[in-house]
Amino acid sequence: MTARKVMGNNTEYLNSYKSKSIGFVGAGISNMPILRLFLEEGITVTLRDKKSIDSIKNYEELLEKGVTFRTGEDYLSDIYEDIIFLSPALRPDFPEFLSAKERGTLITTELEEFLKHCPCTTIGITGSDGKTTTSTLCAKLLEASGKKVYLGGNIGENLFVKLSEISKSDFAVIEISSFQLMKMSRQPTISIITNVSPNHLDWHTGMDEYVFAKKRILSPSQTRNVLNGDDETTLSFKGENSVLFGKSEKNDFRFDDEGIRFGGELLLKDEDILLPGIHNRANYSAAIAAVYPFITKEAIHSVAKSFGGVEHRIELVREKDGVTYYNSSIDSSPTRTAAALNSFKEKLIVIAGGYDKNIPLEPLGELFERKAKAVILMGNTGPKIEKILCDVKYSGTVIKATDMADAVKKASSLASEGDKVILSPAAASFDLYPNFMCRGKDFKEKVNEL
Template identity: 30%
Template sequence: MMDLDGKTVVVVGLAQTGIAVAKFCVKRGARVTITDGKPADQLADQIKQLHGVPVRFALGGHDLTTYLAAELIVMSPGVPSLRETRAAAAGGIPVMAEIELAYRFLDPGATVLAVTGTNGKSTTTALTGKLCEASGRPTFCGGNLGNMPMIDAVDHPANVPGGLIVVEVAAFMLENCTTFRGKTGVLTNITEDHLDRFGTMERYAEMKGRIWDFQRLDDLAIANAADPWAMKEAEGIRSQLYTFDSRPGAKVEQGAVMSDDRRHLVLRMPRIGEELYPVDDLVIVGNHNMENAMCAYLATRGIGLPVDAIRAGARAYRPLPHRMELVGDRDNVYYYDDSKGTNVASVAASVRGFPRPLVLIAGGVDKGGSYEPMLEALDGVCKGIILIGKAAPLIREAATAHKASYPVIDATDMHDAVKRATELSTAGDAVVLSPACASYDMFQNFGHRGHVFREAVSAVGAKRLD
């Protein structure tokens, strides 16, 4: 455990995680400076959350002297590597992710279950948390989910011997870790995402693979057998590898597959043998969600949770907000909030074979990569795309190259987007917010984007269903 008493700590990024880290460090006697590139007038709400907390603010830019005066620098997940942090690291000042700091304060008797991946990690994390809760053991479920950063686990009742700490971790977080380790490390998949930050798929995959880098021989690594990037990262790891594969007829020696009739998840694990779990225990549907469930079942069964607890947790689980959530109905036009669809592969998985004709609302901050997989998935179901945010010209260009037959329309904001999408829709259709982009050009985060969408749904006269 680190001693922060009297140390000068610089927290980079004044958002949910940065606020939590600042409070945590102050509570332990540190002298805290929070720095953010945004000016104070754009951070008024965040500053209010630290009212009465003795911290110093260095806002509106990054001052190298602030970083070089630190004894520890803690990075918020949304902040990229900066010239100032690299200079500090070169000078021997520790620069670490919030999850790394939290990990160093955990009770050694608590068990960490860590989940990463391009898509599915939030559902997998939340489902894993529900299975752990059903076991009766004290459970924390948070991290990159957006509810509680991992630093909150330190003062949580689950931070005890026998406690379970379930965390979603992003590549941004793993980038600044040197000891963080999960007893189980899940990698759901690796597809094009965050190339604006990491530059290449190789570098992005390497960051995702760090979830296994510090595991021990008796730890569990869980990987997607159908994902070549994930399997490449699994080569040479020291922990025990379990794979999952939802493809028809798939076979695994150690891991999970679907039964031939696709009515059960089949787990095969040493010392346990073969176990069948009914698909009907779950309210989530779709092939991608069966893979998420395989990950959760393997992770929890792998640390010894009983079958009855896993099945009870599965039956109790309900989908997370902003994941293809039905939130409104206007004369049999349904409105779906899939604001968590922040990359092309996620959107493609969600809309392919959609049960209703749909008008898609997409756009935001482009992450690099091609929009073609999304456009291919929209073929046959899409009646139009309404564009918002900075990526609008890029998506329009891709739709033109794809020879899309439906209208592609620019909107000024979310309310305008929902209004225009509604105008394109008739009874039996759906309006789907699934942006394929990050949110921070127009919104605080994907949750804020989803809430504004819901407000816009109400504004067009739809009955709210959430």
């Protein structure tokens, strides 16, 4: 692992960029705060984006401030900058990036540069499922123990622009996707891999590359890395500095019907955990394992009793006419949907379907037979799921919907008093929405309009 420079509360880290020409590829939330910071510091900036210039927010203001634009189909031509910041969604092996790298351009990202300069303990969380909840729990446990915490990466704030505020005694909690890991050569002080199952195979070249990306979060020099001991893939990553969590007896931090244990000690009673679902017991175990040296037992109990979850994850929307509606738009894979549905004792009315990530959907057949009294299908994967349900002779009701408004209307018409309706797509959102947050927001709006 590359040694980090201890800086304190100043902007010294910006000096290494002031003599360079900087390019940003992608006008998204990862790049734009840094671009604006660099403009304030008088740094030469180019913004490259495949979209047309007039579709970029506040482009006229940026032009006035001296930003050079390269947009449209040729946005990657003639890369001349000293440093290029890539947005998370871009693969690092585009021919244009490889050629620029050969010419001496540094190809980097927000998180790579943050880890290069960050003076404090960093905790990185990745995995196929549970990243956001586990990241949030890490942050809340530390905060409840009196620590100053910065939460970023896939969630929270842009961490690079916060570097001037961060001191050595603080903590940075970072949710990291496989996309981001493919472009990172530095690792956090502490890492967590929640689990590994097929995901994002539309972006990765295959499962081998996806697993390789997840493993990149690990380093032999880390203080500790926290691994799911019940997951064969993550268990295969085990090293001398590994700490295991899970349900089986072999794990250092484990959960059972009574609660969460460390060794023989019951740290947290199950009845004291507000957040529902066995998958959230795993998330708690992972988070506690990562931050255990820095937190108090009082913090563990206070967070467990007060934290009800994060938005779009089995989020209670409302109850109307005796029917309860839940938003779990984050469920972008069959494993996430399984975790959500298994959190309930009864069968649910499930709204599913979305963007096709080329991951296996067959497990949904058995799952929906067991946990869904009806399935309302929409999006690109709707027909695939319908065929799977037909193949397993699904005994419930299957209904097709054209969009979210139609799906919510049909779910409401189908539901009786006491029923529960959940949006749990088992797919990404990109066929109809920019991201899962927009999808979840649309679902909540349609439910509240009933």
